[in-house]
Amino acid sequence: MKLTDMTAVELGTAIRERHVTAMEAVEAVFAVIQEREAQLHCFVTLDREGALRRAQEVQKQIEAGKLNGPLAGVPAGIKDNLCTRGMRTTCASRILENFVPSYTAQSVARLEQAGAVLIGKTNMDEFAMGSTTETSAWGPTKNPRNPAHVPGGSSGGSAAAVAAGECFMALGSDTGGSVRQPASFCGVVGMKPTYGTVSRYGLIAYGSSLDQVGPLCRDVRDCAALLEVIASHDPKDSTTVLRRDTDFTAALQDDVEGMRIGIPRDYFAEGLAADVRERVLAAAQVLRERGAVVEEFDLSLVEYAVPAYYTIAAAEASSNLERFDGIKYGYRARDCQDLHQMYKKTRSEGFGEEVKRRIMLGSFVLSSGYYDAYYLKALRVKALIRQAFDAAFADYDVILGPVAPTTAPLLGESLQDPLKMYLGDIYTIAVNLAGLPAISLPCGTDRHGLPVGLQLIGNRFEEKKLLRSAFAYEKAAGGFRNCREVD
Amino acid sequence: MAHSITDETIEYVGILAQLELSPEEKKQARQDMGRMLDYIDQLKELDTEGVEPLSHVLSVENVMREDVVTNGDMREALLANAPEEKDGMFTAPRTFG
Numbered sequence: 139m140k141l142t143d144m145t146a147v148e149l150g151t152a153i154r155e156r157h158v159t160a161m162e163a164v165e166a167v168f169a170v171i172q173e174r175e176a177q178l179h180c181f182v183t184l185d186r187e188g189a190l191r192r193a194q195e196v197q198k199q200i201e202a203g204k205l206n207g208p209l210a211g212v213p214a215g216i217k218d219n220l221c222t223r224g225m226r227t228t229c230a231s232r233i234l235e236n237f238v239p240s241y242t243a244q245s246v247a248r249l250e251q252a253g254a255v256l257i258g259k260t261n262m263d264e265f266a267m268g269s270t271t272e273t274s275a276w277g278p279t280k281n282p283r284n285p286a287h288v289p290g291g292s293s294g295g296s297a298a299a300v301a302a303g304e305c306f307m308a309l310g311s312d313t314g315g316s317v318r319q320p321a322s323f324c325g326v327v328g329m330k331p332t333y334g335t336v337s338r339y340g341l342i343a344y345g346s347s348l349d350q351v352g353p354l355c356r357d358v359r360d361c362a363a364l365l366e367v368i369a370s371h372d373p374k375d376s377t378t379v380l381r382r383d384t385d386f387t388a389a390l391q392d393d394v395e396g397m398r399i400g401i402p403r404d405y406f407a408e409g410l411a412a413d414v415r416e417r418v419l420a421a422a423q424v425l426r427e428r429g430a431v432v433e434e435f436d437l438s439l440v441e442y443a444v445p446a447y448y449t450i451a452a453a454e455a456s457s458n459l460e461r462f463d464g465i466k467y468g469y470r471a472r473d474c475q476d477l478h479q480m481y482k483k484t485r486s487e488g489f490g491e492e493v494k495r496r497i498m499l500g501s502f503v504l505s506s507g508y509y510d511a512y513y514l515k516a517l518r519v520k521a522l523i524r525q526a527f528d529a530a531f532a533d534y535d536v537i538l539g540p541v542a543p544t545t546a547p548l549l550g551e552s553l554q555d556p557l558k559m560y561l562g563d564i565y566t567i568a569v570n571l572a573g574l575p576a577i578s579l580p581c582g583t584d585r586h587g588l589p590v591g592l593q594l595i596g597n598r599f600e601e602k603k604l605l606r607s608a609f610a611y612e613k614a615a616g617g618f619r620n621c622r623e624v625d
Numbered sequence: 626m627a628h629s630i631t632d633e634t635i636e637y638v639g640i641l642a643q644l645e646l647s648p649e650e651k652k653q654a655r656q657d658m659g660r661m662l663d664y665i666d667q668l669k670e671l672d673t674e675g676v677e678p679l680s681h682v683l684s685v686e687n688v689m690r691e692d693v694v695t696n697g698d699m700r701e702a703l704l705a706n707a708p709e710e711k712d713g714m715f716t717a718p719r720t721f722g
Contacts, residue, residue: 240702333682347681376688377681445665456642463643465715470708477720482645494644495657501641502634502658503665515668517678522671524682557660573682598683 141166146212146306146360153211154200160193160211163306164255167213170303178280180299182218183226184258189213196253208363208387210253215299215308218259219266220246220351221340225256229342230274231264233462233469233488243340244375245309245351245368252367257305260295264490265459266316266344268292269559270552273492278549283325283588287546290320296354297324307364308354313345314447315541315566317352318578322541322591325580327361327608328354332598333573334379336365337372343458345451346377348570358579358608362386365601381599389602394610395429397603400534402437405565411544413584418540421581421592424614425538425607435533439526442519443568444560448496449503449516450571455493456500462488495556524572531597536607540565541578541591565593575601577608581615628662630655 141149141158152158168186175181193213199205216222219229221239228234242250250256263273271294272278279294281287282302289298293310297320300308310317312330321328329352336351343349353364366387371380401422406415426432464470464484471483489497503512530537542562552559569576574595581592592611596604635651635658646654700713709716 237706240699240706373688373690377683377685379683439671442668442671445667448661449665449668460643464708465717466703467706468708474718477718480718481643485643486645489644494642494646494650495654497642497644498635498638498654499658499661501638502662505638505641512662512665514678515673516665517680518673518676519668519671521676521679522673524679556657557664571682 142170142303144306145356147208147363149306150208150210150212154206160197160200160255161190163211164189164193164213164257167257167303167305174282174302175304177285178282178298178302178304179277180260180279180295180302180304181215181258182228182230182261182276182295185225186257189255189257193255196255199253205253207252207367209307209367212254212306213257214249214254215258215260215296215305216246216256217262217293217296217308217310219262219311219342220309221342222246222256222259225259227259227342228276229265230262230276231489231493232275233485234467235469237467239340241340244337244370244372246340248368248370249309260293260299260308262295263292263492265342265455265493266292266311266313267455267492267496269315269319269562270547271295271320272549272553273490275490280549281324281546284546284586286548287588288323288549288552290323290546292316293328293354294320297321297326297328300324300326300354300356306356307360309368310352310354311341312350312352312570313348313451314570315563317354318566318576318591318593319542319563321354321578323546323589325589326354326356327358327577327579328352329361329365329577330569330575331365331369331601332575334377335369335381335384335575335601337370337375337378339372339374345454346458347454348451358605358612359387359390361577362390362605383599383602386601386605389605390609391606392610392613394425394607397430397536397607398534399425399430399432399536399538399607400435400530401432401538402440403434404437404440405539409543409561410540411584414540414542414544414590417582417584417590418538418592421611421615422538425611428610428614430607432538435530437526437530437537439523440564440568443523443571444564446516446519446523447563447567447571448499448560449512450520452496452500453504453513454500456497456504459493459497492556520571523568527568527572527574535600535603537595539593539595541593542566545584545586545588545590569595573598575604577604579608579612581611628659630659
């Protein structure tokens, strides 16, 4: 098998068993990068020399028996909104063009402790605001399956890099679908854990009540292994939860006998592309044949998730992004007469169009006179949405549906109509509002050969049920190579 | 009901958001915000009487700790990112007239 065709866990095993060295793994991904990166643009920053140095250290520790985890020596990409000490972190924004963090995000630090080798920072929508990676100040990433199409977003660089073989695994962040939707568009596995499972320390905040860091991987086993490494109770993020059940790889059992799976009828209504509908229902049938009890039900409130989300996310964004003022770090506008002019000019020149749009909306819904009618109303609807999921999980172990209404759109198609782009988040967004875990995995391709994603949603803290059902589906569908190559 | 966003509203939101928009951007912002609010108005169809606003999805309690400094002196590293600094401090344009 070609080295770059391995999964992260397969590569980790090959390194531990001395068939491959960590340095060879780094050289292998940089050979792919050499070949494909100019076209795809998955990365904002790459550090070949640093990665090779780090690989040598890791190799020594593996040989000394000090590192023996499944991901030791495996090259990883990190979304450019996760702080990495000494490595530029831009959030794909001009306002953080030259920002070099003095500390490392907790999730990234956990990954490094497990022996992973960071090769660079992946491209994204500016401040994670977008669904296509086209709002990046550094230009778009292309979909490796067809470079005329977007990779999805906002973690589009991470998804595309894993799909293209430019790294073996990557971290992303998911505020409204930003890990799952690009995973779906690029044909890889992406997971958003239960809110509070992975520390947000060092994740540059967008919507703090919704943000979670999550893995993007080649298969379900890699996804479980990576999540197991990054999950932690962190005193530096007071919203993290002390969990005793983070041995996620223990859930990799090919067994869905008797598992109750619910399909929300409202996820298959108007607006869903025929090919996507067909592939996702075929995946449900596979699980039924494996012994799962699959039923349709009415989830309700589905159409209200998008307006509630954009109100809440914009409000939180307007507050979180106040810190970018040109004083302590980042870009500062030139030739300003006074402090206030400097703030305004810096922010107006430093932020892109979509970021400004959301900050304006957020400032409006939080302003006096509108706060109750918009912001509090959205938080009340959020409570109703959580109740609807709670009711569903009284009957079902897992909810099954599509990740997105369509496969990856063509480059340049989405940004002209922001509202239409927001509507593409309809199946992913409620998961963040309710704090639930969900996984996106490939379930075939559409008539143009573009990947279709299957979404499985679990109750809070029930990642193991998700991983078990995802693993069983992947096994039945013939493993990740088959899922990726089915045309 | 269709929202019509006035120039005054955009002016006011610009102050809150600390953004200075060009005339074209203002025009676009009026249109975008109006359309978005029309869309968000769907939420008004739902009866939320008596529903408590939900800010945090998990039941959380205040996390307390001793007030002890655990990080070291990072002045140099932090100032290295400053657009302008002088004598170990951040500098900014004058605040008053």
